[in-house]
Ligand code: ADP
């Protein structure tokens with residue numbers, strides 16, 4: 615069974631179509647990367663999967679069940695944003711616990727989940743600090759930890775590294791790949807505009823194109839393994855974006 619399925623997804627804002635006819639399946643455990651130029655609808659598509667935005671038409675399924683009408687908190691999905699969106703008045707521990715509040719878990723279970731996540735992310739000594747006392751990289755790790763403790767079936771990442779400097783970007787990218795390997799059967803959907811990130815992380819790349827001027831084309835220019843897009847680009851747009859040898 616496929617974890618996430620998008621069937622004929624369209625999204626309009628007013629008169630403007632920003633997502634056209636996306637058909638896509640993301641398998642359990644798959645690392646799927648959405649890539650494409652700024653404004654092509656990557657974030658919007660991710661927000662549709664998360665339930666933060668409703669598609670104008672089409673169906674979204676998780677484990678074969680239509681979830682269009684299901685509220686975000688019930689979707690077994692956790693999202694990590696580019697801006698960390700931590701609560702400044704809460705400690706690291708409280709930030710991580712906040713997303714668990716409506717699961718009604720016993721306190722011991724909450725403590726244990728946070729401890730495991732903090733160990734994995736090198737945050738064990740920082741649990742009582744407020745976000746202001748952390749570096750950018752540490753804050754981003756807290757945001758990832760907040761997603762991990764929910765034990766979702768699907769992780770969504772929207773350009774999680776774009777606010778980090780180059781060295782930290784590479785380090786955090788490696789950590790995300792490690793996290794993915796350690797979570798059996800958990801799918802990741804990862805948005806970036808960085809080709810290197812996409813090529814190194816993805817099992818499957820979904821290259822989106824902007825619709826401006828071409829509203830009749832589907833949004834997805836090509837789907838495939840990174841090497842497939844590189845060596846066998848479906849069209850000139852893909853070749854130019856990926857930088858395929860001509
Ligand atoms: P990306 O993440 O690929 O840069 P977005 O998904 O953020 O692209 O945006 C896709 C298009 O939809 C852009 O043209 C953007 O201006 C537009 N858009 C996004 N959100 C809204 C909104 N809430 N209202 C109107 N237009 C929007």
Ligand code: MG
Nearest residue numbers: 656657658772
């Ligand atoms: Mg975006």
